[in-house]
Amino acid sequence: MSVDTFESQFDRLLVAVAPPTPNGDLHLGHLSGPYLATDVYSRYWKSQGKQVYFVTGSDDHQSYVHTKGMKMGKSPKEVVEIFGTSIPKTLDSANIKLDFFLKPYHTPEYQSFVQKFFTGLVENGALEKRKGPAFFCEACNLYLYEAHVSGGCPGCHEKTNGNGCEKCGFVNDCIDLQDPKCNHCHSTPATREYERFYFPLNKYSDYLRGYFSKVSMNGHLHALTKKMIREGYPDVSATHLAGWGIPVPDQSGHVIYEWVEMAAGYLYLAETLTGSWEKFFKDPRSLWVLGYGFDNAFFYTSFIPALLHAYDAEIQPPRAFLSNEFYLLKGLKFSTSRNHAVWGDEFLAKIPADQMRYYLSYTRPEIEQTNFDPSEFETTIQKEFILGWEGWVRDLPKKGNSDPLDERRRFEQRMEELRVLTEACYRAESFSLRSAVRLLNQLVFEASQYGKKWEFTGGAVAAQAFALRQLARASAPLLPDFSTRAGVLAKEMGA
Numbered sequence: 001m002s003v004d005t006f007e008s009q010f011d012r013l014l015v016a017v018a019p020p021t022p023n024g025d026l027h028l029g030h031l032s033g034p035y036l037a038t039d040v041y042s043r044y045w046k047s048q049g050k051q052v053y054f055v056t057g058s059d060d061h062q063s064y065v066h067t068k069g070m071k072m073g074k075s076p077k078e079v080v081e082i083f084g085t086s087i088p089k090t091l092d093s094a095n096i097k098l099d100f101f102l103k104p105y106h107t108p109e110y111q112s113f114v115q116k117f118f119t120g121l122v123e124n125g126a127l128e129k130r131k132g133p134a135f136f137c138e139a140c141n142l143y144l145y146e147a148h149v150s151g152g153c154p155g156c157h158e159k160t161n162g163n164g165c166e167k168c169g170f171v172n173d174c175i176d177l178q179d180p181k182c183n184h185c186h187s188t189p190a191t192r193e194y195e196r197f198y199f200p201l202n203k204y205s206d207y208l209r210g211y212f213s214k215v216s217m218n219g220h221l222h223a224l225t226k227k228m229i230r231e232g233y234p235d236v237s238a239t240h241l242a243g244w245g246i247p248v249p250d251q252s253g254h255v256i257y258e259w260v261e262m263a264a265g266y267l268y269l270a271e272t273l274t275g276s277w278e279k280f281f282k283d284p285r286s287l288w289v290l291g292y293g294f295d296n297a298f299f300y301t302s303f304i305p306a307l308l309h310a311y312d313a314e315i316q317p318p319r320a321f322l323s324n325e326f327y328l329l330k331g332l333k334f335s336t337s338r339n340h341a342v343w344g345d346e347f348l349a350k351i352p353a354d355q356m357r358y359y360l361s362y363t364r365p366e367i368e369q370t371n372f373d374p375s376e377f378e379t380t381i382q383k384e385f386i387l388g389w390e391g392w393v394r395d396l397p398k399k400g401n402s403d404p405l406d407e408r409r410r411f412e413q414r415m416e417e418l419r420v421l422t423e424a425c426y427r428a429e430s431f432s433l434r435s436a437v438r439l440l441n442q443l444v445f446e447a448s449q450y451g452k453k454w455e456f457t458g459g460a461v462a463a464q465a466f467a468l469r470q471l472a473r474a475s476a477p478l479l480p481d482f483s484t485r486a487g488v489l490a491k492e493m494g495a
């Protein structure tokens with residue numbers, strides 16, 4: 001039976017998850033957010049017969065790679081080599097199975113593709129070249145933007161780095177930060193002017209207003225997009241005088257801002273995977289879904305769609321966002337720089353991927369911040385998954401069958417209903433891994449109660465096998481290893 005869903009209108013899905021910055025390995029905060037969500041989403045839609053391209057890449061040219069290198073006494077290239085290698089391994093250990101992982105620094109044809117995109121924007125007048133102010137640190141001999149500078153957010157006044165505020169999701173142009181400081185030497189920077197390219201984003205506010213009304217996104221993003229339209233967008237620097245990034249053609253010392261690069265990156269990914277980005281992005285049967293954390297909401301909701309529209313108005317922007325809030329560790333923000341983190345590779349060396357996926361789904365920060373606590377992880381996994389799920393499976397009867405037929409039918413209908421409800425949690429418009437895991441817990445609970453009821457009369461094997469089959473199907477995108485084992489057993493039991 002096919003269900004009429006938002007996704008039914010499309011044949012091909014590009015599911016792109018925010019490219020991890022190779023300035024550290026992935027911690028549970030990263031994994032709990034967009035990576036697990038888009039993996040589950042992709043697995044589900046592949047199982048429904050859609051052509052799905054699940055992609056990401058390493059965000060090699062980020063200013064955060066440069067600043068990490070300065071801290072480690074290494075070049076940005078060396079930093080990319082270290083973490084650009086470990087990140088895909090961690091994703092793989094978490095059973096997050098991408099179809100393609102782009103390595104920008106190691107892909108020269110990607111870099112020329114980005115430069116061509118940039119030149120296209122200049123040629124069609126989307127970017128304006130003019131003199132503008134920028135912070136300059138005399139002590140470090142460095143122009144400061146994004147990772148290099150911090151100060152008070154012009155929107156919410158909380159301390160933030162340049163360009164995007166983690167707290168309120170708003171953009172800043174660095175130069176508007178209150179009480180700015182160089183992130184390397186903590187001195188107050190000077191202001192200097194130089195000529196560069198700007199993207200006048202506010203010109204696209206009518207386009208964005210119309211666009212937002214058509215996108216599947218949660219309430220927090222809706223509120224932010226409304227606020228941004230109401231308050232107006234600033235002009236955003238599209239190039240910087242910096243030592244790390246893809247060079248601006250014919251402008252020595254200048255690099256393309258990595259969020260401009262990223263917009264081009266989606267076209268490159270579609271070109272590489274499908275043969276033609278135009279055919280993919282201009283086809284009404286193609287769906288582009290983006291997964292990311294709220295702290296980058298400005299770039300994904302506004303900057304990238306507007307930039308692509310400015311490049312070619314026929315490009316169809318993402319139609320669904322799978323977003324998340326911050327995941328906390330013992331009540332505090334995960335932090336790579338303060339090493340307040342549980343690292344994915346270390347955690348997965350001790351814990352099976354399914355158990356991690358179970359708990360990250362159970363506590364996923366979908367609409368509010370949630371918390372990872374190691375002792376709560378132990379308790380929940382022990383009680384719900386090891387005793388609950390695996391305990392039920394281990395004790396399933398292998399023979400005998402004497403439950404009354406009408407009662408079994410009612411039970412089987414209920415199991416099917418719980419499976420269908422769980423699967424609805426894997427669709428963009430009602431996406432919730434927290435709900436999915438709770439519905440699956442309910443399925444296991446009701447199935448085990450039913451089993452106990454008929455335990456003394458021979459076991460209700462057929463009904464239990466049916467329940468196990470439903471659990472295997474409904475848990476497949478979430479807990480792929482468990483699902484495979486459960487599917488095999490259900491078959492052995494005759495389901």
Ligand SMILES: [Zn+2]
Nearest residue numbers: 153156165168
């Ligand atoms: Zn702010």
Ligand SMILES: [Zn+2]
Nearest residue numbers: 137140182185
């Ligand atoms: Zn400095």
